Amino acid sequence: MTHISVKVDGTTYEDDVEPRLLLVHYLRDRLGLTGTPVGCDTSNCGACTVELDGAAVKSCTVLAVQADGSEVTTVQGLAHDGEWTGLQRAFHEQHALQCGFCTPGMIMAARDLLREHPHPTPDEVRQGLEGNLCRCTGYQNIVLAVLAASEQEVTA
Amino acid sequence: MIPPAFDYARPSSVDEAVRTLAGAGDEAKVLAGGQSLLPLMRLRLAYPELVVDVGRIPELRGVREDGDTLVIGAMTTHHDVIADPLVRRHAGLLAAATATVADPAVRHRGTLGGSLAHADPAADLPAVVLALDGELVAQGPGGRRTIPARGFFVDFLQSALAPDELLVEVRIPKADGWGFHYEKFHRVAQAYAIVGVAALVRRDNGQIAETRIGLTNMGATPLRASAAEHALSGAGDPDAVARAADSAAEGTRPARDTAASPEYRAHLARVLTKRAVLAAAGMG
Ligand SMILES: Cc1cc2nc3c(=O)[nH]c(=O)nc-3n(C[C@H](O)[C@H](O)[C@H](O)COP(=O)(O)OP(=O)(O)OC[C@H]3O[C@@H](n4cnc5c(N)ncnc54)[C@H](O)[C@@H]3O)c2cc1C
Ligand code: FES
Ligand code: FES
Numbered sequence: 077m078t079h080i081s082v083k084v085d086g087t088t089y090e091d092d093v094e095p096r097l098l099l100v101h102y103l104r105d106r107l108g109l110t111g112t113p114v115g116c117d118t119s120n121c122g123a124c125t126v127e128l129d130g131a132a133v134k135s136c137t138v139l140a141v142q143a144d145g146s147e148v149t150t151v152q153g154l155a156h157d158g159e160w161t162g163l164q165r166a167f168h169e170q171h172a173l174q175c176g177f178c179t180p181g182m183i184m185a186a187r188d189l190l191r192e193h194p195h196p197t198p199d200e201v202r203q204g205l206e207g208n209l210c211r212c213t214g215y216q217n218i219v220l221a222v223l224a225a226s227e228q229e230v231t232a
Numbered sequence: 233m234i235p236p237a238f239d240y241a242r243p244s245s246v247d248e249a250v251r252t253l254a255g256a257g258d259e260a261k262v263l264a265g266g267q268s269l270l271p272l273m274r275l276r277l278a279y280p281e282l283v284v285d286v287g288r289i290p291e292l293r294g295v296r297e298d299g300d301t302l303v304i305g306a307m308t309t310h311h312d313v314i315a316d317p318l319v320r321r322h323a324g325l326l327a328a329a330t331a332t333v334a335d336p337a338v339r340h341r342g343t344l345g346g347s348l349a350h351a352d353p354a355a356d357l358p359a360v361v362l363a364l365d366g367e368l369v370a371q372g373p374g375g376r377r378t379i380p381a382r383g384f385f386v387d388f389l390q391s392a393l394a395p396d397e398l399l400v401e402v403r404i405p406k407a408d409g410w411g412f413h414y415e416k417f418h419r420v421a422q423a424y425a426i427v428g429v430a431a432l433v434r435r436d437n438g439q440i441a442e443t444r445i446g447l448t449n450m451g452a453t454p455l456r457a458s459a460a461e462h463a464l465s466g467a468g469d470p471d472a473v474a475r476a477a478d479s480a481a482e483g484t485r486p487a488r489d490t491a492a493s494p495e496y497r498a499h500l501a502r503v504l505t506k507r508a509v510l511a512a513a514g515m516g
Binding site: 094098 | 263267283335337421422
């Protein structure tokens with residue numbers, strides 16, 4: 077067991093974990109933050125994307141012990157007092173989801189994209205979301221939602 | 233899936249990391265960004281007894297100049313390599329090729345050193361560092377040694393590093409004045425290259441004076457397209473480049489897999505070499 081201290085969505089947790097515990101399982105199984113899903117076994121789908129010290133990462137490809145001393149933001153940490161961020165609203169308004177499985181990861185990856193390119197072109201949106209797979213929407217409305225959010229100059 | 237159980241060490245200096253590795257024999261694995269190692273462990277294709285996490289060793293990160301050479305710490309992430317002004321100015325090929333690796337989230341974690349130490353012939357950066365005539369600096373119990381990229385990639389997923397050696401930095405001669413291009417052929421987003429070609433071209437009086445070409449996924453290791461490099465000397469127009477690029481697959485032994493046959497890979501090497509050289513020479 078290894079002792080870790082991690083701040084997740086604003087709350088600091090102290091835990092003893094097995095080194096092999098993946099960050100995504102720590103979030104889901106230990107902390108009960110099931111808003112972050114697991115979609116694959118190969119680090120390809122991006123459904124598990126969270127922010128680690130402000131940068132998007134695939135939480136299935138990070139060990140919980142690697143997050144020791146760090147700050148994690150999940151999709152559940154975005155809304156404040158029940159109020160969605162502009163990016164979340166844009167996903168809702170543009171119908172950027174169907175089953176919703178990819179949505180937490182898409183939103184976290186899109187935040188990362190908007191930090192690096194506050195006013196992206198449609199092509200930059202597609203490149204920025206290249207690590208996130210969606211089996212329902214055909215991506216079109218996801219791209220529109222990200223573009224809409226960027227036009228509102230929401231910092232997400 | 234869940235990785236097999238292992239012991240975990242997080243040294244805070246290179247010396248401590250090397251001591252930890254030396255004490256563990258063959259059963260230890262270095263953990264850099266984890267973007268190749270953790271997927272392998274999750275699929276239970278790798279099961280080290282000890283994982284030595286070198287992610288918290290500040291001296292392994294960052295880019296500096298040493299005269300005519302760029303020195304890039306092994307733990308510098310793909311993301312930081314792409315953004316680094318020194319890399320962009322003096323080794324633009326590396327920045328451009330790194331931008332084609334995986335996706336933004338993987339690039340936040342994955343490192344240059346990890347990518348090279350992994351020695352996957354389908355990965356982009358080994359062929360790029362080979363084309364740039366880079367050198368790799370390793371530290372082991374006996375001190376430091378410098379390994380030219382030409383001698384570093386030994387076989388499929390096998391580098392010249394001993395189990396108790398840590399790759400500490402990558403030295404790249406500044407490629408000022410060279411045109412460059414990385415041409416990657418893959419079918420879907422974030423996929424590995426079926427074939428990739430890294431080209432550096434120096435022109436003189438409108439003609440190609442010198443070319444260096446690294447090939448991705450054309451054998452068990454990254455390769456230099458030596459015959460084509462030679463044939464390209466003196467090429468002054470796109471037809472001459474196309475003729476010279478016909479020898480790009482000479483001496484290669486590409487694999488057969490679900491993506492391509494060896495013959496198709498050889499065809500791609502020729503076509504992509506032509507495109508990469510034309511773009512690098514500004515003749516495209
Ligand atoms: C979805 C996905 C897509 C990808 N697509 C691409 C792609 O298109 N092109 C591409 O080139 N790569 C791709 N990659 C791989 C990615 O670039 C990895 O970052 C890289 O291969 C390994 O770097 P790492 O720092 O994560 O190393 P790790 O996974 O931590 O380590 C890899 C290996 O190198 C060893 N090692 C690492 N650092 C050192 C060191 N300093 N000294 C000694 N040994 C060391 C480790 O022990 C391990 O055996 C992809 C990965 C994923 C998950
Ligand atoms: S669960 Fe698919 S990338 Fe993490
Ligand atoms: S909405 Fe179903 S996977 Fe994207």
